[in-house]
Amino acid sequence: xxxxxxxxxxxxxxxxxxxxxxxxxxxxxxxxxxxxxxxxxxxxxxxxxxxxxxxxxxxxxxxxxxxxxxxxxxxxxxxxxxxxxxxxxxxxxxxxxxxxxxxxxxxxxxxxxxxxxxxxxxxxxxxxxxxxxxxxxxxxxxxxxxxxxxxxxxxxxxxxxxxxxxxxxxxxxx
Numbered sequence: 001x002x003x004x005x006x007x008x009x010x011x012x013x014x015x016x017x018x019x020x021x022x023x024x025x026x027x028x029x030x031x032x033x034x035x036x037x038x039x040x041x042x043x044x045x046x047x048x049x050x051x052x053x054x055x056x057x058x059x060x061x062x063x064x065x066x067x068x069x070x071x072x073x074x075x076x077x078x079x080x081x082x083x084x085x086x087x088x089x090x091x092x093x094x095x096x097x098x099x100x101x102x103x104x105x106x107x108x109x110x111x112x113x114x115x116x117x118x119x120x121x122x123x124x125x126x127x128x129x130x131x132x133x134x135x136x137x138x139x140x141x142x143x144x145x146x147x148x149x150x151x152x153x154x155x156x157x158x159x160x161x162x163x164x165x166x167x168x169x170x171x172x173x174x
Contacts (some may be wrong), residue, residue, distance in 0.1 A: 006046055055091070056170060062087045066168040069161065072107075075121035077129060085126065088168060089133030092140070100135075101174045102126050102142045103167045105149060107160040112146060119144030126166045 055061040068081045079084060092098060104123030106115035123142035131137050152159035 001074055039126075063091055068122075068166045070122055070164045070166070072164065073110075073118070073161070075104075075118065075125045082129075085129045086133055089130045089135050092130060093133075094136035096136060096139070098132070098139065099171045100140045102140065103149075103169065104142065104144045105124045105151075105163055105165050105167065106145045106147050107163040108150065108155075109160065110147075116144045116146035119146045122164075122166045126168070 024092030055063045059136055062084060065084055068077060068084065070076070070078070088100070092100060102122070102123040104121065104126075106118045106122075108115075110118070120142065123144060127137075127140045127142040130140055147163070151162045
């Protein structure tokens with residue numbers, strides 16, 4: 001009984017605190033912050049640096065490489081791909097408004113469900129590495145394409161190896 005009385009008293013107090021009182025329409029005064037006498041410069045951080053964009057398309061630059069290949073049935077980033085991941089992480093850190101989509105892929109061996117899960121693990125592994133190297137998590141999205149977008153369709157080991165990858169795409173490419 002005592003708890004019920006306490007709860008009802010608290011509920012009434014909360015409702016009273018949340019209620020609004022009628023105003024006479026005058027309200028508080030608003031400070032005029034017009035442009036007169038103001039010397040504030042406008043900053044536009046919406047575009048990445050021009051040299052950075054050019055580097056993404058320059059075949060001589062490491063940033064033009066956007067594929068990370070994986071071993072069979074693995075989502076561990078190979079040693080030879082680590083410098084590529086580091087370069088893309090530096091680019092994302094230097095261009096915080098740029099977004100990246102990582103598409104995880106698998107070869108056709110295995111069930112569709114298994115390959116979708118493996119593709120997601122590959123994309124997530126790349127994303128995790130980029131974030132650990134300083135990129136913001138909000139800049140990167142990881143998805144799995146499973147076996148749906150093969151680069152090569154022959155049934156051979158070298159062809160399967162081309163399909164076990166994560167592709168990195170930047171804003172405007174997806």
